[in-house]
Amino acid sequence: MKFYKKGDRIPARAQQIWLILTAHAVLKPDGIYEEDSGWSGWGKGLISYGDLAVLMGMDKRAAVTLSKHLGVIGYYCKQEGLPPLNVIAVNDETxxxxxxxxxxSGFEKDQMSVWDARWFSYRPPTIRALRAVYDEHFASSN
Structure with a gap:
């Protein structure tokens, strides 16, 4: 059994984020915030970057490092004709x-599309597929 861990590359962590975001999109937590519950207080189906980092096993402050990971997910969704799953991850303050x-279509319309999608009927992307997206959109910008 493999586990996600510190030091995993961006495509592997993007796959982990996919799993977390699809759960939020489908289960649409009610937005009631409880400390350490893993559910952000921003409303149904949203998760803050900080809470996302915590669910990934990181410190909440690691949220500032997740932009490329979320970008990989967004571009993968765009490539596959899916709503951009990354739009349900939100800033802790705003x-x-x-x-x-x-x-x-603008993040509010995209969020509605994400919540309407049948995420559990899609297979999660492979790390290889996410690596190809990363290489296309981010690798040259390092």
């Missing part, structure tokens, strides 16, 4: 996606 978020 409750909105951060600068540079991959979107198709």
């Amino acid at each position: 409750g909105e996606p951060g600068f540079g978020v991959v979107e198709t």
Whole structure:
């Protein structure tokens, strides 16, 4: 059994984020925030970057490092004709996606599309597929 861990490359962590975001999109937690519950207080189906980092086994402050990971997910969704799953991850202070978020119809409309999608009927992307997206959109910008 393999586990996600510190030191995993961006495509592997992006796959982990996919699993967390699809759960939030489908289960649509009610937005009631409880310390250490893993559910952000921003409303149904949203998760803050800080809470996402915590669910990934990181310190909440690691949230600032997740933009490329979320970008990989956004571009993968765009490539596959899916709503951009990354738009349900939001800034801890504003409750909105951060600068540079991959979107198709504006983040509010995209969030509605994400919540309407049948995420559990899709197979999660492989690390290889996410690596190809990373290489296309981010690898040259390192």
